[in-house]
Amino acid sequence: MKKKVLVTKNLLKETEERVKKLFDVKLNKEEKPYTTEDIVELSKDCDGILCFGTNKIDASAIDKLSNKVKIIANYAVGFGNIDIDAAAKKGIVVTNTPEVLTEATADISILLLLGASRRAYEGRKFAEEQSWSWKTDFLLGKQMSNRKLGILGMGRIGRAVAKRARGFGMEIHYHNRTKLAAHLEEGAIYHDNIKSLFNNSEFLSINCPATKETTNLVNEQSINYLPDGAVVTNAARGDIIDDTAMIKAMKSGKVFALGLDVYNGEPKINPEYLKLNNLFLLPHLGSATIRTRIDMGNRAIDNLENFFQGKKPKDQVN
CATH class of the missing domain: 3.40.50.720 (NAD(P)-binding Rossmann-like Domain)
Structure with a gap:
């Protein structure tokens, strides 16, 4: 039976x-x-x-x-x-x-990094309006090549993100519950605390699991550890980011741009995010192949x- x-x-x-x-x-x-x-x-x-x-x-x-x-x-x-x-x-x-779903989610993490850093949302809006004109300072973004990428959570997905980011010549930094074996690090630099990782993250990719310890891990205090004008992306779980603190940082320019595939309250999102042009937003597409x-x-x-x-x-x- x-x-x-x-x-x-x-x-x-x-x-x-x-x-x-x-x-x-x-x-x-x-x-x-x-x-x-x-x-x-x-x-x-x-x-x-x-x-x-x-x-x-x-x-x-x-x-x-x-x-x-x-x-x-x-x-x-x-x-x-x-x-x-x-x-x-x-x-x-x-x-x-x-x-x-490791490979598909890692692809989305890179898409978030590119979409946020190169102002893809704003670009789409200008293209639709059909009234833009090219000039030297039009929609200037951040270039990923040869920059420092911090990965929060260096499990299977984090390591797959690192593999892709190396193609951009990025220097990989990471924080994990434990330091990886050398053959898994592949030259990535380990940080045993959030402050040290964020200090070295011109770009930050969040790929850690959602736990009690990671809830609101990206908050007002930890955001201030980032270099000014950092790009932050999240393809893990929404509750890792304190929305109020992040929105404040995006408005002030502390965070240049944010890329989200996940967020608190899905499918609803904090309406203050939607007032910002420096948000690159996807509807939880990480595994969507x-x-x-x-x-x-x-x-x-x-x-x-x-x-x-x-x-x-x-x-x-x-």
Whole structure:
């Protein structure tokens, strides 16, 4: 008898067909945004849940889940939307989908750096108005070549960003919970504290996981550690940046430009950002390639399949 699985959002056709073959599935055919309460209610007769990073499953929700639910497979590299400690206490395994979105997210990080530093948003607006005229000081931006790039979080994605940035001749600096082995650093310079990293970041790429320790890590104090006119980008999680402090820094020129693929309150954003021309904004496109989204779906399904076959899922995080 097939195990029953709740899938909280739509999957691409290729992975939807696979999950339907393997399990008795409840699909979100209307693509209705499920609330936490919806997930609790709809999973009552399910053995597992395949959810997404936008689905918040906190300790209260986990406490209300049916005792039948034994695994939550998260379709995301992160798992901050799930209280993994509460899940472990209830005997629920939690998995994620690492590795498969590294390259796509690193590409977006570079796009953010280029788009913000070269004033792409302003350029698009001028082009649409069709009334601009070329002159020597028109939309002057920051050039990445041979500058210092600070990477906050030197995991798989951070290292992939560094690899791409070396093509611009950038000097790579990074801060991580631990110093990397030399073969992983590839010449990158380690900083054991935020102040030292930010002091050396003419460009800053945020690629660290969202944790209690990283919430509002980029705040008024730490922003002041940056060189004047720094370019900051975030392809990790929105809550790493204190929006009020960042908006103030963008207005003052302390931060030359900001590139965001993620932000607090998605899909809503602090309206003060939208008044600024030095913001290059994307709607959470980090993993948005066909190949990556198929791979993410298959990875989540692999974790479910292994668990129900009595094996430890490859990507178990609790």
